[in-house]
Amino acid sequence: MKNLAKRLLATQPGLAALIARILLGLVILPHGLQKTLGWFGGYGFTGTMGYFTNTLHIPWIFAFAAILAESLGALLLIAGFATRLAASAVATVMAVAVFMVHGEHGFFMNWFGNQKGEGYEYHLLALGLCAVSFVLGGGLFSLDGRLTAETSPEPNRQST
Numbered sequence: 001m002k003n004l005a006k007r008l009l010a011t012q013p014g015l016a017a018l019i020a021r022i023l024l025g026l027v028i029l030p031h032g033l034q035k036t037l038g039w040f041g042g043y044g045f046t047g048t049m050g051y052f053t054n055t056l057h058i059p060w061i062f063a064f065a066a067i068l069a070e071s072l073g074a075l076l077l078i079a080g081f082a083t084r085l086a087a088s089a090v091a092t093v094m095a096v097a098v099f100m101v102h103g104e105h106g107f108f109m110n111w112f113g114n115q116k117g118e119g120y121e122y123h124l125l126a127l128g129l130c131a132v133s134f135v136l137g138g139g140l141f142s143l144d145g146r147l148t149a150e151t152s153p154e155p156n157r158q159s160t
Contacts, residue, residue, distance in 0.1 A: 008084055009144040010137055017139025018080075020132035021087070025077030027126065028090055032071030056100060069093045077133065080142020084134050091130035094123045 011017060034042020043051065045067065052063035069089035076086035098120045105117040138144035 006148055009082070009148045011080075011083065011139055011142055011144045011148070012136060013145055014136055014139045016132065017083075017136035018141060019139075020129045020136070021077045021080060021083055021138055021142070024087070024090065024126065024129040024133060025074045027129075028070050029074035029078070032067070032069075032074050035067045036071045058100075065089070066093045066096070080138035080144050081147075083138035083142060083144050087130040087133035091127055091134070094126045094130065098123045 030040050033039040035048040036045050038044030038047070042048070048067060049060065049063055052058045052066065053060050058066075069086075070093060073086040073089045076082050077090070102118055102120040102123060105115055106119045107121055108115075108119040109121055110118050
């Protein structure tokens with residue numbers, strides 16, 4: 001189990017991974033705050049759960065998981081902790097959103113208000129950032145990197 005956790009948290013100290021996870025976390029977090037706290041014009045936890053379960057007919061456990069993915073998952077991405085797990089959770093939410101809601105509205109977002117809903121171009125970009133975060137891990141300045149950093153032994157000092 002320890003080996004699995006280490007492999008899950010492993011990362012290279014790369015700039016690309018840092019950029020991908022920070023941007024993904026910062027873009028997803030406001031959506032999570034809409035769903036949890038009602039900020040940014042959202043409906044809050046109760047309203048969101050009601051919409052997911054009563055309107056979209058999503059089982060409550062999956063609705064709850066989606067809210068967690070967009071709120072806690074975004075914070076985990078920003079911190080670079082359990083990056084692969086958080087990216088997987090956000091990717092799942094984005095894929096479900098495309099297939100359940102946005103796919104029928106086509107590719108483009110509703111920039112000019114002339115279609116019934118939003119397309120899925122945003123979701124594809126988020127999925128791309130999720131893929132980068134999953135493949136590369138947390139990157140520079142991540143808690144994953146700090147937790148899995150190998151401590152190098154002291155150099156051999158031979159007496160002369």
